[in-house]
Amino acid sequence: MIKFVLSGIKPTGIPTLGNYLGALKNFVKLQNEMQDYEFLLFIADMHAITVYQDPKELKQNIKNLAALYLACGLNTDNLTLFVQSEVKEHVELGYIMQSITYMGELERMTQYKDKKQKQAHGISSALFTYPSLMAADILLYDAKYVPVGDDQMQHLELTRDLANRFNNRYGETFTVPEPLVSKKGSRIMDLQDPTKKMAKSEEENKGCIFLLDPPSVIRKKIKSAVTDSEAKIYYDKENKPGISNLMTIYSSITDLSYEEIENKYKDKGYGDFKKDLAEIVVEEISKVQKEFEKWYDSKELKQILYEGKCRASMFARSKMKKIKKLIGIGY
Numbered sequence: 499m500i501k502f503v504l505s506g507i508k509p510t511g512i513p514t515l516g517n518y519l520g521a522l523k524n525f526v527k528l529q530n531e532m533q534d535y536e537f538l539l540f541i542a543d544m545h546a547i548t549v550y551q552d553p554k555e556l557k558q559n560i561k562n563l564a565a566l567y568l569a570c571g572l573n574t575d576n577l578t579l580f581v582q583s584e585v586k587e588h589v590e591l592g593y594i595m596q597s598i599t600y601m602g603e604l605e606r607m608t609q610y611k612d613k614k615q616k617q618a619h620g621i622s623s624a625l626f627t628y629p630s631l632m633a634a635d636i637l638l639y640d641a642k643y644v645p646v647g648d649d650q651m652q653h654l655e656l657t658r659d660l661a662n663r664f665n666n667r668y669g670e671t672f673t674v675p676e677p678l679v680s681k682k683g684s685r686i687m688d689l690q691d692p693t694k695k696m697a698k699s700e701e702e703n704k705g706c707i708f709l710l711d712p713p714s715v716i717r718k719k720i721k722s723a724v725t726d727s728e729a730k731i732y733y734d735k736e737n738k739p740g741i742s743n744l745m746t747i748y749s750s751i752t753d754l755s756y757e758e759i760e761n762k763y764k765d766k767g768y769g770d771f772k773k774d775l776a777e778i779v780v781e782e783i784s785k786v787q788k789e790f791e792k793w794y795d796s797k798e799l800k801q802i803l804y805e806g807k808c809r810a811s812m813f814a815r816s817k818m819k820k821i822k823k824l825i826g827i828g829y
């Protein structure tokens with residue numbers, strides 16, 4: 499039986515440095531370490547529309563994200579890359595998952611609570627039931643591992659609960675998945691407000707580095723990142739969230755430990771550190787951008803997405819047949 503590692507990203511804007519370090523770069527690393535697993539990665543466009551997206555922009559974002567997945571260096575040999583809405587079983591199982599999810603479970607989700615706090619009116623019911631669809635995305639393929647940033651952990655916990663609940667009600671059906679969170683980079687913070695997660699949906703973009711930002715913009719954003727007045731470089735997330743966040747970015751890209759970075763910048767100030775960090779980030783992202791140009795609009799990308807849709811559908815169709823039979827729906 500094929501063993502799957504599965505993950506998805508929403509095409510709600512250009513992916514950020516947070517998406518890169520917390521997810522994309524980690525996928526590449528895991529792919530090298532877990533060669534006997536097949537990687538099922540997708541563009542979560544059904545999740546994106548839980549909040550209104552301009553149709554033209556959404557199309558563009560889907561295309562960008564598809565090319566960025568590959569530009570990060572994934573090995574296409576054991577990769578199935580697809581667009582979520584093209585495999586209709588996701589929504590079908592999503593509905594079934596909704597029917598075993600309790601209201602109280604969804605009300606407890608911090609991502610939903612945050613959004614509700616920011617926006618009192620006009621929250622879609624799909625935004626509320628979103629975690630049930632995410633559970634379906636994972637369980638449909640019996641994925642064993644799900645690499646995500648730490649903001650998705652609560653959704654993963656719910657997915658595990660739903661898998662167990664279904665298995666108890668209807669008999670052993672789903673693999674209970676396990677999250678894989680990278681040690682570093684699983685929570686990159688906003689450069690202007692390091693108590694907030696770096697996110698593509700923030701209106702103020704100064705604190706968020708996007709993977710398609712030109713080098714000059716990246717340098718500027720890092721230069722103006724908020725730090726503190728102590729001007730000493732050491733890791734202390736509580737008291738020095740700004741510099742600690744920059745150290746996390748530094749460490750995730752170079753693989754140097756916090757201690758090594760502290761030693762390296764023992765006698766230096768924030769200015770020197772930021773200048774070096776900017777170059778490190780620019781170099782890393784420039785590589786991705788160069789690859790992006792090759793993949794974007796390429797025939798290969800179209801073909802990979804087509805094959806991905808066919809292959810994912812094949813697994814999804816056969817799993818749905820079994821699920822429906824177990825539940826007793828259909829004639």
Ligand code: TYM
Pocket residue numbers: 504505506507508509516517518519520521542545631632635636644645646647648649650683684685686687695696697
């Ligand atoms: P999304 O699109 O918000 O984020 C995609 C991935 O990037 C990670 N991430 C971060 N990591 C570190 N620092 C940050 N600042 C940061 N921001 C985002 C996220 O943790 C995630 O791994 N619901 C998911 C998409 C999804 C999914 C799935 C994921 C739908 N179905 C099934 C896994 C399995 C989401 O909104 O991710």
